[in-house]
Amino acid sequence: VILVTDNVMQQRNFETRGINKPTDILSFPFLNCEKPGILEKPQFDIPDYYNLGDVIVDVPYVMRRCQEDYDYYEGDECSNESDSDRD
Numbered sequence: 001v002i003l004v005t006d007n008v009m010q011q012r013n014f015e016t017r018g019i020n021k022p023t024d025i026l027s028f029p030f031l032n033c034e035k036p037g038i039l040e041k042p043q044f045d046i047p048d049y050y051n052l053g054d055v056i057v058d059v060p061y062v063m064r065r066c067q068e069d070y071d072y073y074e075g076d077e078c079s080n081e082s083d084s085d086r087d
Contacts, residue, residue, distance in 0.1 A: 002056045009058035022061050029053040 004012070009022040016026065030053040031039045042050060 002054060003059050004056055006058055006060050009056065009061065012056060022058050024058055024061050024065060026056045027053060028056075 006022040009026070010020065012026060013023050014020045016028075029039070030051040031042065034040055039052075
């Protein structure tokens with residue numbers, strides 16, 4: 001897991017997907033898929049070194065989205081809650 005800023009994520013997103021804006025998470029497999037759910041066999045047989053790949057997380061982006069979701073759902077709950085429901 002690699003934690004990055006918006007600028008780093010925007011650059012990586014553009015380099016890999018051609019999208020010039022940040023995103024929450026990018027993932028990159030270590031091995032190729034033979035078919036969905038089945039990875040090619042590793043070239044080594046040391047279980048401690050098995051690796052599924054890299055996950056890049058844009059921490060500021062995720063924090064903003066969490067706050068947006070919190071604000072949305074908190075506002076929704078508050079607007080539907082009557083005074084009698086609080087007691």
